[in-house]
Amino acid sequence: MASYKLLLLPGDGIGPEVAGGLQVVLDALKETGLATFETETDLVGGCALDAHGVPLSDETLSRAKAADAILLGAVGGPKWAGVAYENRPEAGLLRLRKDLDLFANLRPAICYPALAEASALKRELVEGLDIMIVRELTGGVYFGEPKEITTLPDGSKRAVDTQVYTTGEIERIARVAFDLAGKRSGRVASAEKHNVMKSGVLWKEVVTKLHAEHYADIQLEHILADNCAMQLVRRPKQFDVLVTDNLFGDVLSDLAAMLTGSLGMLPSASLGAVDDSGLRRALYEPCHGSAPDIAGQDKANPIAMIGSLTMCLRYSFGLGDAADALDGAITDALASGARTADIAGASANPMGTRAMASAVADAL
Amino acid sequence: MASYKLLLLPGDGIGPEVAGGLQVVLDALKETGLATFETETDLVGGCALDAHGVPLSDETLSRAKAADAILLGAVGGPKWAGVAYENRPEAGLLRLRKDLDLFANLRPAICYPALAEASALKRELVEGLDIMIVRELTGGVYFGEPKEITTLPDGSKRAVDTQVYTTGEIERIARVAFDLAGKRSGRVASAEKHNVMKSGVLWKEVVTKLHAEHYADIQLEHILADNCAMQLVRRPKQFDVLVTDNLFGDVLSDLAAMLTGSLGMLPSASLGAVDDSGLRRALYEPCHGSAPDIAGQDKANPIAMIGSLTMCLRYSFGLGDAADALDGAITDALASGARTADIAGASANPMGTRAMASAVADAL
Ligand SMILES: CC(C)[C@H](C(=O)O)[C@@H](O)C(=O)O
Ligand SMILES: CC(C)[C@H](C(=O)O)[C@@H](O)C(=O)O
Numbered sequence: 001m002a003s004y005k006l007l008l009l010p011g012d013g014i015g016p017e018v019a020g021g022l023q024v025v026l027d028a029l030k031e032t033g034l035a036t037f038e039t040e041t042d043l044v045g046g047c048a049l050d051a052h053g054v055p056l057s058d059e060t061l062s063r064a065k066a067a068d069a070i071l072l073g074a075v076g077g078p079k080w081a082g083v084a085y086e087n088r089p090e091a092g093l094l095r096l097r098k099d100l101d102l103f104a105n106l107r108p109a110i111c112y113p114a115l116a117e118a119s120a121l122k123r124e125l126v127e128g129l130d131i132m133i134v135r136e137l138t139g140g141v142y143f144g145e146p147k148e149i150t151t152l153p154d155g156s157k158r159a160v161d162t163q164v165y166t167t168g169e170i171e172r173i174a175r176v177a178f179d180l181a182g183k184r185s186g187r188v189a190s191a192e193k194h195n196v197m198k199s200g201v202l203w204k205e206v207v208t209k210l211h212a213e214h215y216a217d218i219q220l221e222h223i224l225a226d227n228c229a230m231q232l233v234r235r236p237k238q239f240d241v242l243v244t245d246n247l248f249g250d251v252l253s254d255l256a257a258m259l260t261g262s263l264g265m266l267p268s269a270s271l272g273a274v275d276d277s278g279l280r281r282a283l284y285e286p287c288h289g290s291a292p293d294i295a296g297q298d299k300a301n302p303i304a305m306i307g308s309l310t311m312c313l314r315y316s317f318g319l320g321d322a323a324d325a326l327d328g329a330i331t332d333a334l335a336s337g338a339r340t341a342d343i344a345g346a347s348a349n350p351m352g353t354r355a356m357a358s359a360v361a362d363a364l
Numbered sequence: 365m366a367s368y369k370l371l372l373l374p375g376d377g378i379g380p381e382v383a384g385g386l387q388v389v390l391d392a393l394k395e396t397g398l399a400t401f402e403t404e405t406d407l408v409g410g411c412a413l414d415a416h417g418v419p420l421s422d423e424t425l426s427r428a429k430a431a432d433a434i435l436l437g438a439v440g441g442p443k444w445a446g447v448a449y450e451n452r453p454e455a456g457l458l459r460l461r462k463d464l465d466l467f468a469n470l471r472p473a474i475c476y477p478a479l480a481e482a483s484a485l486k487r488e489l490v491e492g493l494d495i496m497i498v499r500e501l502t503g504g505v506y507f508g509e510p511k512e513i514t515t516l517p518d519g520s521k522r523a524v525d526t527q528v529y530t531t532g533e534i535e536r537i538a539r540v541a542f543d544l545a546g547k548r549s550g551r552v553a554s555a556e557k558h559n560v561m562k563s564g565v566l567w568k569e570v571v572t573k574l575h576a577e578h579y580a581d582i583q584l585e586h587i588l589a590d591n592c593a594m595q596l597v598r599r600p601k602q603f604d605v606l607v608t609d610n611l612f613g614d615v616l617s618d619l620a621a622m623l624t625g626s627l628g629m630l631p632s633a634s635l636g637a638v639d640d641s642g643l644r645r646a647l648y649e650p651c652h653g654s655a656p657d658i659a660g661q662d663k664a665n666p667i668a669m670i671g672s673l674t675m676c677l678r679y680s681f682g683l684g685d686a687a688d689a690l691d692g693a694i695t696d697a698l699a700s701g702a703r704t705a706d707i708a709g710a711s712a713n714p715m716g717t718r719a720m721a722s723a724v725a726d727a728l
Contacts, residue, residue, distance in 0.1 A: 085565060160508070196454065198511050233619060251590050255594060258598055
């Protein structure tokens with residue numbers, strides 16, 4: 001049985017707790033013989049800043065480059081609200097994404113049948129929802145230069161961020177979306193604002209050309225990002241794969257996640273290109289963020305973190321069987337009534353993070 | 365009785381139909397003696413492009429500057445999908461906004477009780493919803509330079525858009541939000557992405573300072589734009605006034621509008637600064653867009669257009685009584701069962717645009 005090198009970056013807030021839950025599942029996986037892992041643990045975000053004065057140290061970055069995959073909890077929190085822009089916890093995560101060239105962010109928005117009632121939307125609109133959002137993650141307004149605040153002669157200030165996209169950046173993320181769609185329903189929606197942004201014009205042009213030349217069998221729809229937000233609320237099931245840029249992807253993927261009513265359940269994958277040796281850099285993390293309000297209380301739902309491992313097994317290691325088994329264990333645990341507070345509804349006795357992780361591990 | 369000079373710009377798609385509905389109401393208003401108007405009608409968007417080769421002619425712009433207020437229907441449609449970027453129908457609207465310095469876009473998201481069932485959200489989440497989104501409209505990534513597509517040495521392309529905000533631009537839109545909040549519930553949420561954008565950093569800084577110095581009695585909350593999208597779905601009634609930049613405002617205001625289930629009912633106002641003579645430039649338009657799929661079929665709901673006149677009476681002319689009377693007429697028409705197809709639900713016999721406008725006029 002192959003053994004994979006995982007780098008665990010629990011991070012801040014509820015990160016360490018959900019990473020603890022993940023460890024329980026990793027141990028169980030090992031016992032079943034489905035897969036084994038060598039895990040190393042390190043710091044990222046606010047905790048790294050506290051320890052090393054930077055939100056991601058060079059040593060941690062080297063470890064991340066050497067790992068077969070990275071599993072990250074969450075970064076950030078009010079404790080670091082006052083730190084310099086360059087040192088904010090999020091900068092650690094952004095550096096990981098950028099330096100590892102993790103350009104493809106896959107965010108499934110799945111509505112778990114047992115939890116459809118937890119959605120703000122009417123049940124019939126979200127039941128069975130299964131969208132894959134493909135967000136470009138290393139370009140756009142997050143990274144473009146100039147990105148600065150300057151002081152004007154009259155003492156007031158001027159802030160600039162730059163949205164930049166090249167043909168190559170758009171093409172490679174669109175490929176990921178089309179390839180995924182080929183294994184799903186065969187439908188891609190591409191969201192931009194070509195009516196006001198030049199990057200939107202180029203985005204639409206490149207996606208259209210790639211589609212015509214290489215993916216004519218996939219059904220492609222262009223949609224304006226504002227309309228996309230509306231359609232996600234109005235009739236979310238019209239979407240299958242949705243590809244978009246870094247900034248729109250940030251907002252639309254969070255929106256889609258919230259629609260499902262299962263935010264604490266949703267994992268994500270951030271993937272690099274496949275290199276000459278057939279490997280691809282990858283980072284997996286839950287969608288939920290650091291949730292400082294419930295940190296340290298054994299309340300957080302570990303399923304998004306565990307689901308991130310499922311994605312890791314599937315996308316990084318090609319261990320489809322192990323991934324299916326783990327997905328099945330999550331479903332079984334839920335079916336047997338296991339609920340953390342976020343998904344408990346009116347239930348009297350929600351379980352804690354550890355107990356939920358154990359329920360999944362036991363179901364394995 | 366004072367008479368006001370209105371410039372009517374019906375535009376494209378369903379624009380001319382809803383503007384026709386508006387005319388019915390303007391006539392009725394005149395009869396009641398509540399207010400009289402001198403109206404001029406002109407072209408903007410695709411129809412202007414067809415007629416004059418530009419989506420907004422200099423003559424029309426002059427007329428817009430001379431008018432006391434502008435009422436616009438909608439611009440754009442698939443017919444003009446292929447035209448040059450500079451000449452697309454939307455460019456006409458953007459030029460109006462920019463050249464008249466209409467920096468404050470007010471977008472109420474109100475859930476009409478009679479229509480709560482039409483929302484995708486559960487009734488209890490949206491019933492009574494009344495949010496005012498204040499979107500900055502003449503800055504940010506819509507207008508910043510450079511804004512271009514260049515060809516790289518290898519023949520591939522590079523697109524750039526620039527998000528720019530100055531202290532002054534942020535301050536004046538934040539004032540509008542705080543002032544409005546003072547007349548409502550006294551709460552403002554300000555949405556940006558200060559964790560990844562320098563413009564977000566400046567935005568938060570300026571709003572915080574203005575609040576501390578001049579609006580300490582207003583309750584201010586800062587929220588990340590991605591989280592804001594989530595919270596709008598999860599618990600929309602937590603918001604009262606929501607202030608944000610041009611791009612986030614575009615997406616979040618459409619999202620909020622869709623939540624209400626009453627998209628065809630929602631008006632908007634785009635306001636300039638008050639000048640030395642106490643006047644302010646203003647443009648009023650429905651939120652719904654040109655809806656080319658139903659254009660020319662007498663199906664469109666004219667209420668958003670009529671509601672835009674209500675906003676005009678209130679914000680441009682200080683005619684609170686006339687505005688209240690018109691709002692009351694809309695409510696009465698709805699209460700008496702008047703429904704266009706978009707809000708008819710399962711009702712067998714929805715009425716047309718004209719009939720709905722007449723129902724409102726009769727109720728006046
Ligand atoms: C933490 C933050 C920098 C990040 C982002 O904006 O990309 C987060 O919101 C996300 O979506 O992963
Ligand atoms: C028509 C388009 C340019 C416009 C915008 O993006 O501002 C529209 O979506 C709006 O929100 O008023």
